[in-house]
Amino acid sequence: MSEYKQVKIGKLKLKGADGKIKKKKKRKLPKEEKTEEEITIDEDANSHNGWWSMNSFDKLNGGTIAIQLFNNAYIFANDNGTIKPGKLHDGTEYSGPKDEEMFTMIKISEIKVAFKSGYGKYISVNARGDMLARSEAVGPQEQLEVVIEGGKAALQGHNGYFVTLNDDNEIKSLSKVAKAREMICLRTNASRSKKKKVENEEDVGDVRKFEVGYVKQFQSFGDHHLKLHEGPKSSLESARGKGKLHEAMLDRREKMKADRYCK
Numbered sequence: 097m098s099e100y101k102q103v104k105i106g107k108l109k110l111k112g113a114d115g116k117i118k119k120k121k122k123r124k125l126p127k128e129e130k131t132e133e134e135i136t137i138d139e140d141a142n143s144h145n146g147w148w149s150m151n152s153f154d155k156l157n158g159g160t161i162a163i164q165l166f167n168n169a170y171i172f173a174n175d176n177g178t179i180k181p182g183k184l185h186d187g188t189e190y191s192g193p194k195d196e197e198m199f200t201m202i203k204i205s206e207i208k209v210a211f212k213s214g215y216g217k218y219i220s221v222n223a224r225g226d227m228l229a230r231s232e233a234v235g236p237q238e239q240l241e242v243v244i245e246g247g248k249a250a251l252q253g254h255n256g257y258f259v260t261l262n263d264d265n266e267i268k269s270l271s272k273v274a275k276a277r278e279m280i281c282l283r284t285n286a287s288r289s290k291k292k293k294v295e296n297e298e299d300v301g302d303v304r305k306f307e308v309g310y311v312k313q314f315q316s317f318g319d320h321h322l323k324l325h326e327g328p329k330s331s332l333e334s335a336r337g338k339g340k341l342h343e344a345m346l347d348r349r350e351k352m353k354a355d356r357y358c359k
Contacts, residue, residue: 144191144283145191145192145285146192146285147283148283149281149283150249150282151247152244152247153242156203156242157201157203157286158200158209159200159284160200160284160286161199161201161211161282162193162197162198162199162283163280163283164280165261165267165280166279169181169182169184170197171197172197173197173214173215175215177228177230178228179227179229179267180266181261181267182196182197196214198214199212201282204234204239207241208239208241210239210240211240213229215229217229217231217232218232219231219238220235220237220238221253225270226268227253227259227269237253237254240252240254240259248279250278250279252274255269257269258273259278259280260277261277331344332344332348
């Protein structure tokens with residue numbers, strides 16, 4: 097439906113020369129190198145149109161997800177706020193979700209999440225264990241705990257019961273234990289590529305070298321002699337370890353009282 101394509105992920109709502117002037121070349125900062133994470137062929141994701149399983153807590157991130165039930169159907173949100181198991185796609189049980197089967201997952205804590213439907217409403221569990229997608233904001237009833245063990249996952253409502261698909265084809269949060277019918281799969285089509293973090297030169301280089309560069313920015317000297325603090329660089333290395341390298345260099349300049357721009 098068109099409403100689904102209009103919904104955007106938002107903030108979590110909580111209740112309560114040659115005649116020509118040569119242009120100076122700007123120094124380019126080192127860019128982050130992007131490297132693809134080495135991913136083994138994921139036959140499971142391929143059979144679900146690229147939607148892969150978040151089967152561990154380190155993969156449990158926010159974004160667009162689909163909730164697959166034990167019978168391989170996805171949870172489907174109706175425009176009236178009710179939810180149900182969707183139909184199996186294209187005559188097979190393995191395919192990607194439809195628009196109405198896509199939710200935005202908001203990570204509240206390491207194990208608790210909330211799900212927002214394409215209609216902008218949050219899934220909640222009421223006192224009877226019914227699951228509806230009608231809430232405007234997130235409160236205790238809208239928070240579901242993700243339980244993962246041995247690569248298998250289940251969802252537990254605020255009432256302490258697990259989400260299950262009962263014999264009447266209804267999705268309820270009424271199971272005391274997590275067995276086969278309570279097993280779910282949180283799937284996402286988010287990219288699994290990672291950006292390789294480039295180390296900051298100031299975090300790994302010679303601190304004395306950076307102090308020289310720092311002093312050159314501020315010192316106004318007429319005798320063409322660079323004046324540096326005579327103290328050991330070990331104090332700078334210690335300050336860098338605490339994330340206070342620039343503050344330490346400024347302190348050293350102030351103690352020398354040689355720079356008119358120092359306080």
